[in-house]
Each structure stands twice: as C-alpha cells, then as structure tokens.
Amino acid sequence: MSYESELLKLYKMPIRKEVEKALIISLYNHSGIIKEFGSGEEIVDEIASSFSLNEKQREAYLETVYRKENRVKKSYLWHRLLFRAADSLANQNLVTRPTVTFRLTNNKEWMLTEKGFDVALKHLKIPKTEKDFLPIKSYEVQKVVKKLKTISRPRVYNPFDEEKKTQLITIESKIRKRGFRFAIVEAYDYKCAFCGMKINSPDAKTWEVEAVHIVPHRLRGKDDMWNGLALCRLHHWAFDVGWFTLLDDYSVRISSKINFLPIGAGKFGESHFLESFIKEESKIFLPKEKEICPHKNSLCWHRENIFYK
Numbered sequence: 001m002s003y004e005s006e007l008l009k010l011y012k013m014p015i016r017k018e019v020e021k022a023l024i025i026s027l028y029n030h031s032g033i034i035k036e037f038g039s040g041e042e043i044v045d046e047i048a049s050s051f052s053l054n055e056k057q058r059e060a061y062l063e064t065v066y067r068k069e070n071r072v073k074k075s076y077l078w079h080r081l082l083f084r085a086a087d088s089l090a091n092q093n094l095v096t097r098p099t100v101t102f103r104l105t106n107n108k109e110w111m112l113t114e115k116g117f118d119v120a121l122k123h124l125k126i127p128k129t130e131k132d133f134l135p136i137k138s139y140e141v142q143k144v145v146k147k148l149k150t151i152s153r154p155r156v157y158n159p160f161d162e163e164k165k166t167q168l169i170t171i172e173s174k175i176r177k178r179g180f181r182f183a184i185v186e187a188y189d190y191k192c193a194f195c196g197m198k199i200n201s202p203d204a205k206t207w208e209v210e211a212v213h214i215v216p217h218r219l220r221g222k223d224d225m226w227n228g229l230a231l232c233r234l235h236h237w238a239f240d241v242g243w244f245t246l247l248d249d250y251s252v253r254i255s256s257k258i259n260f261l262p263i264g265a266g267k268f269g270e271s272h273f274l275e276s277f278i279k280e281e282s283k284i285f286l287p288k289e290k291e292i293c294p295h296k297n298s299l300c301w302h303r304e305n306i307f308y309k
C-alpha cells in the first residue's frame, strides 16, 4: 500500500468515488464552475463539510521529499484527494481541467461538461428534460456564449438561418439554444430591455428575464446576438404578439390597437402595461457594446410581419 493510501486509511478519509460524486453535485450547485483547490478556498471546506470531516481529517498532510532540491513539501491530504477525484472526472470527460477552462474564461477553474451535467442530473434524480431551464453553463455552452459575444457584426446580415432545412432537434442545436439564452441575458445584464425589470428567484438560481428571438426560432430565426433581445415574460409576450415593435434607432412603437382595449384591460393599477414604461427618448435598454445590439434587418422583419400598426 502506498504512503498516500496508508494515510487515507489511517484518517478514515472518504473513498475517491464518493468524492467524485460530491464534486459533481458541488459543480451543479455552483452553476457548473468551481475554483481550483487551494488553501482558504471556500469550495474545499464546503465539500469537506458535506462529508462531515473533522479538524484532524482536514488538516492531515503528507510529506513529499524532493531530493534534488533537498526539501520536503507538505500537502494537505484532503486537497490531494479532491484533486485526484477531479482528475479522474476529467479523464472521464465529465469536467474540464483548469488549464483547459483557462483558455476559455481566463480563470483557473474546474468546469462541468455536458456529459458531467447529465451525470449530475442522474445523481440528483432530475429529469434530463429540465436541462433547458437550469442555470448551469457547461463547458460546451460556455464556448457558444463566448463565440456569440465576440464574433464581429456582419455587414450584410440575414436573420434567417437558410442552411437549416429541418426542425430536427440535435444535441448541437440544444447547446446552441442554451448558449444563445445565456449570451443574451448576460449582455442585457439580466434586465428586460423594455421595462428594465431585473429579478431572480429567491434561491438566486434563475432569472426571470428571457432571451427572445426577434425573427422567431420556429421560422428559422438565427440564434445570435443580432436576432436577440432580453425581455421579461410580459413584454416578451407583448413583443411576440405584436403589441409593440422597435425602429432602427431602437425607439419603441406601440400598436394603435391599444386605444381600443376595453376599460380596465392592460393595466397594473393606474399604470399601463406598455405606455407607462416609455421614457422620454423612448429607447429600450441595450448592451454597452454596439456590436451585439439587434440588427436592423431583424427589427425591420418584426415591424413588417408581427407588429399590429
């Protein structure tokens, strides 16, 4: 038995498979990302607590002798165990290593992959169909988000995906759709572009705001920033059914049908569900980067095909 295994046995440390499972669940609870393990990192203590490790177990260390440098290096047994479990998960392609994640996010973190996400759902007995609604950003989804936010604005833009011949739902299209959602709501700072509403669930895990396709997805509208907008549920609905639209300068136009609503309809108390949110310059809230604001070709299509004049 190796020196390390002897120590693990001596301190009655959890077995590696159990630590792997705890890591996957922990990644899930932290939206798919956890920091590299180091002293003082909260995650190290958090997972230790999930095993109710005592002080001795947390502080046990092993000594490695570096003969060439003539020194002894001490490392915490618990950190080593965490690292070995994470390394094994990376070998199974359930997480990405900090060196890989760094190339994408500039942060040294362990990140859940799509495969790891599926395993987390299995451990937590959550149906796979929930995937679209959960706030977990896997490595693959993170890659889509980065691409969407950094790709340069095309000179000639067609909001329709002409290459998409069928409505076949593939794993790639699902990842792309989730990436689109994250990229849009992050770019709009989790706010409704129309009314500015920004609110999350009491557990702080999900945001109310939705990513909207200007040319709808069902009509082959593209999953990119130029065909997207963040809106709260009420204003998402109002935009999709044509109660309001946007001009090329992002100012709002409201349907004249609004004047024919029955008395008492479309109001919160004294406030109108659309008119009370129109500011003086009547423009919507947009991301700081002009490059990723909606394209006029998408808006023009909405004005001509969805909006009720």
Ligand SMILES: [Zn+2]
Residues within 6 Å of the ligand: 192, 193, 194, 195, 196, 197, 231, 232, 233, 234, 235
């Ligand atoms: Zn709104």
